[in-house]
Amino acid sequence: MSEASCVFCKIVRGEIDATLLHRDDGLVAFRDLSPKAPFHALVVPTRHLETLDELEEGDADLVGRMLLRGSALAREQGLTGGYRLVLNCGPDGGQSVFHVHLHVLGGRRMTWPPG
Numbered sequence: 001m002s003e004a005s006c007v008f009c010k011i012v013r014g015e016i017d018a019t020l021l022h023r024d025d026g027l028v029a030f031r032d033l034s035p036k037a038p039f040h041a042l043v044v045p046t047r048h049l050e051t052l053d054e055l056e057e058g059d060a061d062l063v064g065r066m067l068l069r070g071s072a073l074a075r076e077q078g079l080t081g082g083y084r085l086v087l088n089c090g091p092d093g094g095q096s097v098f099h100v101h102l103h104v105l106g107g108r109r110m111t112w113p114p115g
Helices: 007-013 057-076
Strands: 020-023 027-031 039-045 083-087 102-106
Touching: 007 027, 007 039, 020 057, 027 057, 039 057, 057 083, 057 102
Parallel strands: none
Antiparallel strands: 020 027, 027 039, 039 102, 083 102
């Protein structure tokens, strides 16, 4: 998928409306348009990366910042009973939008295994 046609890149650029929860120089967080929990947000890098397989050593800070932002969103939403952070990679891993993204899910008891 090209950056020009990527739905998450369009949200990052402001071409598609989304309920933004955070924006900084490298990340954007917004509510998922098809939530799977009472609170379901996505944290995406502003740089287009299709899958986790494209990450390199130099991206460790980016991934760390994604996780920190996810836990901050959970705290901001008062998810004191717990929450789930999910990264999917590739079609067999459940990835449906090919732009790296972190799911932040909470507000209900999570089950295991997830799917």
